[in-house]
Amino acid sequence: MKYRLFLGLLLALAVPNSYSRTWTEASSGKKIEADFVSADASSVKIAVRGGASFTLELSRLSPEDQVFVQQQITPASRAVLSESKIKDRFEEVKKLTAEEIPVSGEEHPALTTVDAAVRQFMVEKGVPAVTFAISKNGKIVHDRAFGWADSAMKTPLQPGVKMRIASMTKPVVKAAIQTLIAEGKLKAEDLVFTVLDLDQYKEAKGCDPHWKNVTIQHLLDHKGGWDRDTSGDLTTRSTLMTDLFRLKPDELEPMHVVRYGLTLPLDFDPGAKEVYCNYGYILLVRVIEKLSGQKFVDYLQLTVCKTAKAPSFSLSSSDARERQAGEIWYCYHPEYPKEQVPLPFRTEARDGAGVLACTAADYCRFLGAYWISGLPRKPGARYSYTFNGSHPGVTAICAQRADGINYAAIANRREGGKTDWNSDLRKLIDAALNPVAAELE
Template sequence: MKVHAFLATLLLASPLLARPWTEAASGRKIEAEYVSADAQSVTLSVKGGKTFKIELARLSAEDKAFVRQKLSAVRATPAAKATRIEDRFEDIQIKAAGDISVSGEAHPALGSVDDAVRAFMAEKGIGAVTFALSKDGKLLHDRAFGWADADLKTPLQPGVKMRVASMTKPVVMAAIKTLFDAGKLKPEDIAFKVLDLGQYKESKGCDERWQKVTVQHLLDHKGGWDRDVSGDFTSDREIPEMFRVKTEDQTPEHVMRYGLTKRLDFDPGERYAYCNYGYILLVRIIEKVSGQKFMDYLHATVCKEAKTLSFSLSSTDARDRQSGETWYCYAPEYPRKTVPLPFRTEARDGAGILACTAADYCRFLESYSVIGNARRPGGRYRGAFSGSHPGVSAICSQREDGINYAIICNRREGSKSEWNEELRKAVDAALAKVAADMK
């Protein structure tokens, strides 16, 4: 159900501490209590405890000012960082970097790089990390740091799979480009037509600019959606309500169809704006054009070429994950076994659901660039990518000296991704001193 319809049908008494909220376009009002907010949306609660999210762009100027005041108050409160909903780690106690278990095949020159990883884990309270490094087609370093359980009792071993979050996207790019190479798809093909989106009722009256969004626009994050303007609606809580399904029953198709109801924020191709939605569409295109499930096609093409047998889809609920995938450290999974996220990880597949070993991600980087192009024998490539998801911080790098590395952590800082660059800086600084010794 769209926000304006939802507001129109909610005729509820005011809860304690409620205030009136006004939809700018229609003037409709609702009495609701402020729960939380970010730069794009505000979460409200009505009587009975039901919560819902509204994009700030839809609200009155007075409401926006109220939210800004609330956000400013949170930023000014020293304790705010410790009370984030997404990540709580009060029980993780790592006294020193030297207390962190480490195992696996090590290159003798990389001791200082391992030390940098362990120091980062100790500083941030990260329970599990995998780190692999390769050069010129050969895996030189395959390490596991920390523990295989939330009780921090069992040492983690190499070969464990971890979710790579947005580092899924280079793999999706590579899969799309195999369809280009096979002549089954062209960069200029219109996504709306390839996916036959006109068959869905949500397409009736949709933004006419949809008819201009090409496959290349989706690859380049130029499709027309800007999460800094309209929010990242791939995890919008309105989706289950619109399709009358439980959160755990959401599918990528639900997300795709929901996007048809959203207006584009700019003309396709006009500019760059990082977009998870575009990569969910790209996986639908892979399945539509190939006639195969995404993972089946991936294993028959990209994984076969790169010899990455561990690539699989992760699951929201820990009980549904494949054997060999590790735990993720965020509330409410930590220290529980289930993961009742407010959105369905599986419904955001192309945006960040792949899991694999760090070694296999390095093997992928040996075969493909971070923009999905097949690497030429003897060619030198330079690029980097990162991923952030509840419970995941991940980075990878391709260097001109032939070194590739992938590092995956089972925690991130709240809903932020700053740790990725902090970790990259620490690892690159340590690696710069020993890279010449890598043979």
């Protein structure tokens, strides 16, 4: 079908020359003849017949294509790129002792070793700012801020600052969906294609027929049919989407992501298996807005945030110039070695996948009112759940423990595209918290 094409746009033959080659998409094996134009460390620009050019993320291409691209980059360029990857903008944090990391806020006397663990994490990783809160049986007992409120590392950070929570947005989306279900406005078995009237969009014409079998519950359970392990995360293909809709990077919106997804085949039958999926949660936010008649954050404030007594939740923006007052700065290195405005990674366009920001204390309040599944918590129920968040500029973790303790820790940096820091931070906090947990009252 015309929209299921390599590049998500068209198939065309290039004008042959010494740089013409057959390019192969790694996930699908689809091929296209096109001319090499230029490249950098993460993407390549190619041109097809007629002069149209497109920029592709290298990660989408076959290993052979990636090797070819690297060979086209000049030795001088490779040296610059290599240096920019290695250089750590916050090497000075690693030179500090844990005790030199500034810390402020409400402290529980039993948790000095937990604070020490957070500071040690910051020194080891070069993380300039962390907010951290712990609650016990619904009461905040520890609300701390570590590091600096500015990238110059001159002003100590204070509690109450909002930080982006990345994928920890998803439990909040779940709670909003469960609220709609409790209000009788939605059923778990409702079909997403029908609820959102997706057939109104031209991209839906001739789309994968399995699309029409995807339910709300499938999206909640990450069983919608999209497998980022085989096809990659379609929500990150910002260049393809801006090319498809002829947009500037900062014009990309969530509905463009939804419509781009309509052009692609599903990776498996809905409900057949569970694979973590950002795209499904962008769809769920569209459902929330459609059925509530309100913007996502407005509905949250009137429902989930009101119930949890957690008013700080708001939408974050990729660029600092557009952020609301009270939200922290983010270190985008090493994903973006050089400052880029606007950023190609549009947090706003991936709203349900990771757009929310809040204080660490308010996330603990949310955890006290709702399970990570999104269902309201009932008095006396004790289970253990954990969840992580990670994207450029964010490492975030949270926990609901069977002993009534909840915690949330949010850092303003991560290790490239990796998520190792999430588990590293959790291990340090748990190891320090477990011996003193019984002392928290």
